[in-house]
Amino acid sequence: MSAPIRYYYDKMSQPSRALLIIFRLSNMPFEDCVVALRNGEHLTEDFKRQVNRFQRVPCIHDNGYKLAESVAILRYLSAKGKIPEHLYPKYFVDQSRVDEFLEWQHMSLRLTCAMYFRTVWLEPLLTGRTPTESKIETMRMHMERNLDVVEEVWLESSDFLTGSTLTVADIFAACEIEQTRMADYDVRIKYPKIRAWLKRVRQSCNPHYDVAHEFVYNISGTGPQAKL
Amino acid sequence: MSAPIRYYYDKMSQPSRALLIIFRLSNMPFEDCVVALRNGEHLTEDFKRQVNRFQRVPCIHDNGYKLAESVAILRYLSAKGKIPEHLYPKYFVDQSRVDEFLEWQHMSLRLTCAMYFRTVWLEPLLTGRTPTESKIETMRMHMERNLDVVEEVWLESSDFLTGSTLTVADIFAACEIEQTRMADYDVRIKYPKIRAWLKRVRQSCNPHYDVAHEFVYNISGTGPQAKL
Structure with missing residues (x-):
């Protein structure tokens, strides 16, 4: 073995x-x-x-x-057969829809959520300097342009990003969006579909979702009650 | 059919x-x-x-x-069987090495080469404003940090990025690096391994490489003699 x-x-x-x-x-x-x-x-x-x-x-x-x-x-x-097919499809057409999201997210959702987190939370921590309001605003604008695409395109007519059931695409996306909570961004305010979808993702993945987000919850100080 | x-x-x-x-x-x-x-x-x-x-x-x-x-x-x-195995391996271990590059490049090589091109060439064209020297310098630094990784890690001990033969990884990477020629960046000066590798990629892909880069050559004004 x-x-x-x-x-x-x-x-x-x-x-x-x-x-x-x-x-x-x-x-x-x-x-x-x-x-x-x-x-x-x-x-x-x-x-x-x-x-x-x-x-x-x-x-x-x-x-x-x-x-x-x-x-x-x-x-x-x-x-290698380690990931069940319902999380990452084996049939190539279904797989390509999940791949489309996984490739899309790098330079859009991931980049801009990470840059927002970095600007608002990480850099002040590392440098002791507060970012200007206009810099935060620019970063928020870039990020929201991509959250708009998640809300209006990916979640246009389905419960999950690539169809009616949870796949790895949803898990990757949720982990990027959760990161912004540490920078006190509450995605639920402007984005009702993302709000409902995040709940579904968390429910589908728990208890593992909460285990993975332990530090995020602690740092964002929102506690279990305020979980998305 | x-x-x-x-x-x-x-x-x-x-x-x-x-x-x-x-x-x-x-x-x-x-x-x-x-x-x-x-x-x-x-x-x-x-x-x-x-x-x-x-x-x-x-x-x-x-x-x-x-x-x-x-x-x-x-x-x-x-x-669907449309891409030959030597360009994108079917054996999952070999495929994962190519995938590793394809996933790596988005937020590193692609992002920073594209940002350099955008700052130095595209934005001045669209806005009529010249970028400051310090902004160009920052963009160059970000880009070169990733070109360093291509030179020292990916090309450390092999003729192509993921082994001894050309794969799609090399083609994606070369197309990103070629983009910076339009912004008058000459990658050959600091990076001897990248210089030699780009020659190999072009040779392995021609005549298609030159057909695809027709506009790049024209805009960069370097002409066929100066091709990388």
Whole structure:
């Protein structure tokens, strides 16, 4: 019997949380390798040489095979039969619809939610400097342009992003949007469809969703009552 | 016999060029549907309703099935047997190495090359305003941080990005890097491995590489002699 995969991740990283939820939902055994980004554990030469040449998380080691990039990892593990078909379809047409979202999100939803989080929460923490109102406004505008697309296009006529049931697309998207809570952004105010969809995603993924978002809930200080 | 796919693209778009080269290298028949981004043809309601709900290129229609996002399109056509295995491997381990690059590039190489091009070439054209030296410098720094990774990590010990032979990863990457020539950036100066690799990619893909880059060569004004 082969060893379980080693999973390197940090719950502060959005795609790390997405894979964590997906692995747990899939009942896939894995060895928990937590990397504390806040301590710069990923920045050492040892990490680069031994864990991930790109010095990021998430990544996996599968019996010595090292792979980075959350979506590539997901596809690799799906090909190995570790991810159930209802989460990532095997039929190529259905799979392409999920892939379309996974490819779309990088430069749109992920980039702009992460930039908003970085500007409002992370940079002030690291530098001690408060961003200007106009910079925050620009970042919010970029982010909301993509939240508009989630609300009006992806969720136009279905309960989940790519159809009537939960797939990995929803999990990746929700983890990006949850990140903005730490920067005190409440997506529920302007976006009723996203609000209802986030509830569905959380329900479909729990208890794993709440486990993955433990730090997010704590930092955003909203507590379990205010969960999206 | 089913109709060939309709391919909507503009040679000014990097992933459009990548797919164009891949389709031609694969001898895949397709219906040429050129979209003139410069005339805003993608911004009409008709385009949104009939061609691509995200109002971007590239995208395809396959007997009525509409799909966007270059990497999702590539995988879909590979699953249909339209892309030869040497360009996009079918064995899942080899495929995951190519996928790792395709997922990595979005928020790193693609984002920063595109931002450099936008800042130095596109925005001055659209607004008539020249960017400040410090803004150009910041954009160059972001881009070079990723070109460093291509030079030192991806090309560390192999002739192509994911091994000893050309795959779609190389084609996507080259099309992003070529875009910066229009902004008068010459990647060859600081990056000897990228310089030699770009030559190999062009040679492996021609005549299709030069056909796809026709506008890039014209706009950069470097002419065929100065091709990378």
